[in-house]
Amino acid sequence: xxxxxxxxxxLFEKLWNGHLVRPQTDETPAIMYxxxxxxxxxxxxxxxxxxxxxxxGVRCSGRTLATLDHSTPTLPADENGQRPWVTEQASxxxxxxxGNCEEFGIELHGWDSPSRGVVHVMGPELGATxxxxxxxxxxxxxxxxxxxxxxxxxxxxxxxxxxxxxxxLLQNKPRSMxxxxxxxxxxxxxxxxxxxxxxxxxxxxxxxxxxxxxxxxAVRGLDMESRMxxxxxxxxxxxxxxxxxxxxxxxxxxxxxxxxxxxxxFEQAARQWLQLASDPGAHFDQExxxxxxxxxxxxxxxxxxxxxINVGERVPTATSDSQEKALSYMDLRAGQSLAERPIxxxxxxxxxxxxxxxxxxAANVLRDRRIAPHVRMLVVPGxxxxxxxxxxxxxxELFRSAGAEWRLPGCSMCIAMNGDLVPPGKTAVSTxxxxxxxxxxxxxxxxxxSPETAAACAVAGRIASFAEIKSDSKTTPEIx
Amino acid sequence: xxxxxxxxxxxxxxxxxxxxxDQIIPARYLTVTDFDGIGEHVFADWRHDAEGELLxxxxxxxxxxxKSPILVAGHNFGCGSSREHAPxxxxxxxxxxxxxxxxxxxxKANAQNIGLLPVVLExxxxxxxxxxxxxxxxxxxxxSRVTVQMADxxxxxxxxxxxxxxxxxxxxxxxxxxxxxxxxxxIKKFEERL
Ligand code: SF4
Numbered sequence: 146x147x148x149x150x151x152x153x154x155x156l157f158e159k160l161w162n163g164h165l166v167r168p169q170t171d172e173t174p175a176i177m178y179x180x181x182x183x184x185x186x187x188x189x190x191x192x193x194x195x196x197x198x199x200x201x202g203v204r205c206s207g208r209t210l211a212t213l214d215h216s217t218p219t220l221p222a223d224e225n226g227q228r229p230w231v232t233e234q235a236s237x238x239x240x241x242x243x244g245n246c247e248e249f250g251i252e253l254h255g256w257d258s259p260s261r262g263v264v265h266v267m268g269p270e271l272g273a274t275x276x277x278x279x280x281x282x283x284x285x286x287x288x289x290x291x292x293x294x295x296x297x298x299x300x301x302x303x304x305x306x307x308x309x310x311x312x313x314l315l316q317n318k319p320r321s322m323x324x325x326x327x328x329x330x331x332x333x334x335x336x337x338x339x340x341x342x343x344x345x346x347x348x349x350x351x352x353x354x355x356x357x358x359x360x361x362x363a364v365r366g367l368d369m370e371s372r373m374x375x376x377x378x379x380x381x382x383x384x385x386x387x388x389x390x391x392x393x394x395x396x397x398x399x400x401x402x403x404x405x406x407x408x409x410x411f412e413q414a415a416r417q418w419l420q421l422a423s424d425p426g427a428h429f430d431q432e433x434x435x436x437x438x439x440x441x442x443x444x445x446x447x448x449x450x451x452x453x454i455n456v457g458e459r460v461p462t463a464t465s466d467s468q469e470k471a472l473s474y475m476d477l478r479a480g481q482s483l484a485e486r487p488i489x490x491x492x493x494x495x496x497x498x499x500x501x502x503x504x505x506x507a508a509n510v511l512r513d514r515r516i517a518p519h520v521r522m523l524v525v526p527g528x529x530x531x532x533x534x535x536x537x538x539x540x541x542e543l544f545r546s547a548g549a550e551w552r553l554p555g556c557s558m559c560i561a562m563n564g565d566l567v568p569p570g571k572t573a574v575s576t577x578x579x580x581x582x583x584x585x586x587x588x589x590x591x592x593x594x595s596p597e598t599a600a601a602c603a604v605a606g607r608i609a610s611f612a613e614i615k616s617d618s619k620t621t622p623e624i625x
Numbered sequence: 626x627x628x629x630x631x632x633x634x635x636x637x638x639x640x641x642x643x644x645x646x647d648q649i650i651p652a653r654y655l656t657v658t659d660f661d662g663i664g665e666h667v668f669a670d671w672r673h674d675a676e677g678e679l680l681x682x683x684x685x686x687x688x689x690x691x692k693s694p695i696l697v698a699g700h701n702f703g704c705g706s707s708r709e710h711a712p713x714x715x716x717x718x719x720x721x722x723x724x725x726x727x728x729x730x731x732x733k734a735n736a737q738n739i740g741l742l743p744v745v746l747e748x749x750x751x752x753x754x755x756x757x758x759x760x761x762x763x764x765x766x767x768x769s770r771v772t773v774q775m776a777d778x779x780x781x782x783x784x785x786x787x788x789x790x791x792x793x794x795x796x797x798x799x800x801x802x803x804x805x806x807x808x809x810x811x812i813k814k815f816e817e818r819l
Contacts, residue, residue: 166815167808173790176808178815188708190658195802216656234656241658285707285731301709301735303802311805313812317788319730349643350701350727383704385730449643449704467642467699560652569675581647581705583670 153424156390157321157356160296160421164279166313174315180278181295182308183264184211184251186242187562188283188301193245195306203249204312210273211246211253213239214263216562219525219552231564249309260403262528262554265289265496269373270530272402276391276418281308286496286578287386288379292372293399294391294421296356299380319385320430322355323423326363328438333611335506336371337498337576337595339363340378341443341453346435349451352384355431358423359389363437369398370502377497378578381450390422442610445580445593446483447471452580456598456610457484474582475590483592483608490573491522491549491603492585493596495559498576499527501534503596507576508540510600510611511547517606522549523565525557549603561586574602626740628798631765632721637684637693638758644698645705646732650714652706663710664717684758695722695764697754703732712736722764724771726751737791738801742766750783766796 154162161177169175182205189211196202203209216235222228230236246253254261260271265286268274274290280297281287283305290297304314324347330339344351357379359372367375372389379387389395396415399405406414441455448471454461462479463469472479477486493499493507504526516522524544526532532554535541541551557565559577561584567573569588576599580591592608601611654666672685679686696715702725703711712735715723723736724744733743744764746754754762754773763772769792770784794801 166811171789172793173804174788176805176811178812187655191660191709194659199806232656238656238658283707283709285705299707299731301707301712301731301738303709303735303738307802307805310802311808311812312816313805313808315790315801315805349704350729353701353727353730380705383701383729449645465642466640470641562652562655579645579647579705581645583651584647587651587653587670588675 153426153428155321155423155427155429156294156358156388156421157296158427160277160279161318163277164296169318174317177279177314177316179281179308179312179314180208181268181273181280182209182312183268183280183282183287184209184242184305185214185264185282185284186238187215189245189305190238190241191302192283192305192309193249196249196309199310201310203251203309206250208312209251209309210268211242211251212261212264212267213242213255214554215556215560217555218563219555219557219565221553229564231562235563259529262530263496263499263556265377266499266527266531269293269369270402270528272399272404275399275405276395277421281314285380286377288384289373289377289496291376291379291386291388292369293395294388294418296386296388298386320355322352322357322384322431322433323429324357324359325432325434326359326361326437327434328363328436329366330363330437330440333597334440334442335595335597336367336374337378338443339437339440340375341445341450341593342440343435344378344382344451345453347382347433349381349449350383352379352382355384356386356388357382357384358429359387360423361434361437364389365392368502369394370500373500374497378450381578391418442595442598444483444574444598444608445591446475446477448474448580448582450578450580450593453593454483456594456608459483485607486572487607488520488574488602489571490567491516491520491599492525492558492573492575492577493599494523494525494527494557495577496527497578498596499525499531501531503576504531504535504540505538507596507600508543510597510604510614511543511549514547514604514614516548516603520603520606522603523552523558524549525552526554528554558585560584561589567591574599574608626794626798626800629721629740629742629766629795631763631767632694633761633763634694635689635692635759635761636695636697636754636757637690638697638755639684640699640755642699643701643704646703646708646711647705649703649711650708655708655710660710660713660717662717663714664719667714667718689759691719694720695724695762696720697724699755700725700751701727701729704729707731707735709735709739712739712741716741724751724754737788737795740795740798742795744771744785744787746771746783746785766792
């Protein structure tokens with residue numbers, strides 16, 4: 146139906162306006178309705194306590210979906226069914242969520258579920274994540290779900306309690322930003338490289354207070370998994386959420402997923418989703434354009450995701466005390482070539498790059514190659530579904546014979562809460578999203594990169610690009 | 626939630642920019658199921674060496690740290706993870722106010738929800754307080770202003786802006802949940818339209 150009002154709205158405004166239980170006033174924030182609440186073991190226990198204090202239940206258990214991912218071991222249970230918990234407390238935390246889900250009637254994808262996975266990998270796989278929804282989770286990388294044209298953002302534990310109890314949140318309207326990504330990504334350049342490039346350009350607080358919509362030819366050309374990677378990293382620029390308007394690629398990804406209707410009902414929903422795109426002339430508080438064709442494979446060298454360079458570039462000069470401190474933490478010097486830097490670990494996984502396309506990309510690099518003998522490499526699928534698909538394709542075998550460890554799904558070394566960690570002083574190339582001091586374990590040094598680059602580094606035993614090792618012979622070069 | 630009206634006390638300065646929530650509380654302390662005593666782990670990796678020994682020279686390990694109700698941090702404080710454990714740990718440690726020239730969105734919301742007052746100052750004023758480690762200042766929420774005494778003893782008042790509803794709740798010690806749960810009829814009406 147043609148729109149009668151001539152007010153052009155952005156994707157974000159359509160979702161914002163469509164979810165207002167009460168509008169914002171000068172004195173009070175808006176009350177926003179939440180369509181989907183994702184829950185995991187770390188940020189929920191105290192939220193459930195609110196329900197007990199109030200003597201109430203979960204308002205909409207059907208809009209709540211839980212998984213086990215953060216504190217969970219990625220090594221299998223022993224013959225007695227005992228899992229290798231990092232601490233008693235980690236095990237208790239998971240039991241607490243299991244108990245809470247049982248008590249409050251919430252669908253939990255626990256150990257026996259074929260769908261269990263990192264919360265932001267699982268939601269889209271199940272088709273629980275849908276265009277036009279408001280989605281929250283006690284986890285900052287909830288921004289991932291924005292790839293579907295949802296308004297998705299992380300909340301704190303107190304707010305987890307609010308949503309459990311009322312299915313609503315108090316919110317002030319954020320500002321909006323559109324990032325137009327013109328041109329096409331070059332060959333061998335991934336959404337991870339694009340995300341690191343953007344964060345480097347706008348800075349790690351360039352998006353503070355904003356919801357970012359990614360638009361332009363380069364975004365339209367990305368598949369759904371790449372769009373998820375891009376939106377996932379949006380929080381690293383300080384933004385509340387990242388979004389991509391739904392298009393045919395979105396619809397094709399969603400068709401047939403378990404939580405979606407079938408047949409005509411799906412097609413009807415799909416037609417509505419296509420209407421969500423920002424109207425021509427929609428207003429954004431900020432708008433910037435970047436040429437995606439100039440983006441090259443990137444890697445971080447500092448202690449925040451904005452500190453990245455092209456693989457092969459030299460470490461830039463520090464321009465502030467913080468950057469100075471970051472370089473010293475990373476044991477790097479300005480002007481140094483990263484290619485000289487030996488590495489100790491490689492981590493392939495996380496809600497940023499733990500989906501099947503990421504594993505395939507890493508496997509593609511490792512095919513007929515072996516990782517350097519001094520490198521330990523962990524491959525952790527983002528979900529049981531990713532694990533199954535990878536095993537059907539024989540990727541587990543490929544990783545093992547290349548010298549890597551093949552693990553069970555979970556957050557693993559991305560947050561290092563479950564015992565999978567980078568030891569003090571060691572250097573890891575990681576496909577996850579944060580390189581903060583100690584993020585992968587106290588004293589750990591993290592360089593963020595795409596799965597291709599991370600796998601290439603594993604083979605070279607130092608920082609290297611895929612292009613570089615392709616031109617090498619298939620043996621591991623000496624480290625000098 | 627404890628009410629916050631005004632408070633005077635010495636400030637503790639952590640001048641680093643971009644202090645993320647992984648620094649405020651490292652992930653390995655997130656396996657708790659309640660927040661009691663979580664302040665013990667605040668900035669754990671800054672306060673301890675690689676062997677886990679307390680670094681007695683670190684400002685956060687000085688006796689004055691627990692007596693400073695106001696933390697002043699470098700630009701862009703609280704970025705990264707949404708863990709509420711971060712403001713909870715600061716509050717439990719003894720801070721009631723966090724001042725910076727920029728505070729990350731989720732951290733700010735979490736802090737306001739639990740009664741830790743986030744104050745964002747203009748860059749120039751922020752730069753001034755960064756140089757006043759240990760000195761006493763006043764944070765007055767009633768008048769939304771910070772009062773400092775300059776080196777020449779001149780007193781300056783700097784106003785800061787804060788979300789009016791957060792201010793309203795903090796001043797009276799009101800739980801935001803109460804407001805939300807009173808909206809029940811509207812929530813029902815909204816759900817009927819779904
Ligand atoms: S994989 Fe990492 S970023 Fe993603 S949800 Fe888990 S801990 Fe958070």
